[in-house]
Amino acid sequence: MTARRRGGDRLVATYVVTGGRSSPTRNTLDQITLISLSSSAPYLSRSDLNEEQNKILGHLARGAQSVIELGAFLHLPLAVIRVLLCDLIESGHIAASGRRITDGPAEGPDRNTLEAVLAGLHRL
Amino acid sequence: MQDYIDSDSDPGPVLRGNERTVKILIVGHMGAGKTTAVQAVSEIRPIKTEEVMTTAGSGIDRADLPHKTTTTVAMDFGRVNLNEELVLYLFGAPGQTRFFDILEDLAHGALGALVLCDPRHLAETYPILDLVEELGLTYVIAVNEFDGADRYTEERLREVMELAPSIPLVFCDARSRLSTRDALIALVQHLLTKLPEPVR
Ligand SMILES: Nc1nc2c(ncn2[C@@H]2O[C@H](COP(=O)(O)OP(=O)(O)OP(=O)(O)O)[C@@H](O)[C@H]2O)c(=O)[nH]1
Numbered sequence A: 001m002t003a004r005r006r007g008g009d010r011l012v013a014t015y016v017v018t019g020g021r022s023s024p025t026r027n028t029l030d031q032i033t034l035i036s037l038s039s040s041a042p043y044l045s046r047s048d049l050n051e052e053q054n055k056i057l058g059h060l061a062r063g064a065q066s067v068i069e070l071g072a073f074l075h076l077p078l079a080v081i082r083v084l085l086c087d088l089i090e091s092g093h094i095a096a097s098g099r100r101i102t103d104g105p106a107e108g109p110d111r112n113t114l115e116a117v118l119a120g121l122h123r124l
Numbered sequence B: 001m002q003d004y005i006d007s008d009s010d011p012g013p014v015l016r017g018n019e020r021t022v023k024i025l026i027v028g029h030m031g032a033g034k035t036t037a038v039q040a041v042s043e044i045r046p047i048k049t050e051e052v053m054t055t056a057g058s059g060i061d062r063a064d065l066p067h068k069t070t071t072t073v074a075m076d077f078g079r080v081n082l083n084e085e086l087v088l089y090l091f092g093a094p095g096q097t098r099f100f101d102i103l104e105d106l107a108h109g110a111l112g113a114l115v116l117c118d119p120r121h122l123a124e125t126y127p128i129l130d131l132v133e134e135l136g137l138t139y140v141i142a143v144n145e146f147d148g149a150d151r152y153t154e155e156r157l158r159e160v161m162e163l164a165p166s167i168p169l170v171f172c173d174a175r176s177r178l179s180t181r182d183a184l185i186a187l188v189q190h191l192l193t194k195l196p197e198p199v200r
């Protein structure tokens, strides 16, 4: 990632990629929301999608990915990847697992989750 | 122990998409060992992302304006599958207050934070503790035992850092998978103690 110092240039480019919007109007995707191809994705036209969105679908063909990983693979800032993904959800190409950031405060982790994490760490 | 996957953008073990995902932040001052710790535990080749941040205004919708001040924030992230249904993401993030917005975004929904610190630069950890508290994250301090650094007892470190007894402090070697894992275990155990007692 050596050619990534030109913050300004990238911003202009990403502005174009998202059609000028910087954040989705709906609740935001958490960085670790998992994104996968929808079951209808193979039947939907991709002709209206931009290059970046096609790349996203290409990545997802290999398996689900978190929002942050998709952003990293495509070298796009989080704000931009979120917009692109929200549009793909809307168009039906992809599906997101449950987790979103909503305006309210996050609930803390529950006991079951923490115990599962603990057991998992012990197995490493 | 899993070998690192070293093809350039290997996405690691394939995910189905219906796994549960959780995240833990690894924060610390410059050179505290954040990148090293994420690498030690991750099953995917840890990825370095650079998040572009605007220092004036908000969002990127005014990016076409000239002389816009932007800065990039380097973050590392790694992933480890804890079981078939559960995936842990680790985020190594810088602890400077000017990155508050990004940290706030990251902290949302995180289980908690591991605050790494180099015992030779203890003072650099204080603002990070304030920051993590402001973010509302439960945390554990992990003192990264660098080669050649003086060894302090836990008692001495607590005294110097004026740590409340309720905040766990552990020692680790960020280069070691098991040692870093143990620090994460200390965090999760601490999180469990902070839960309300289960109703019987
Ligand atoms: N001896 C020893 N060296 C370590 C340990 N952890 C990290 N290092 C070394 O310390 C240096 C800094 O570690 P990094 O993991 O890059 O630290 P960082 O917090 O990511 O640093 P920045 O991203 O620059 O803020 C590297 O050269 C590591 O190899 C440790 O536990 N023991």
Ligand SMILES: [Mg+2]
Residues within 6 Å of the ligand: B034, B035, B036, B076, B092
């Ligand atoms: Mg680093």
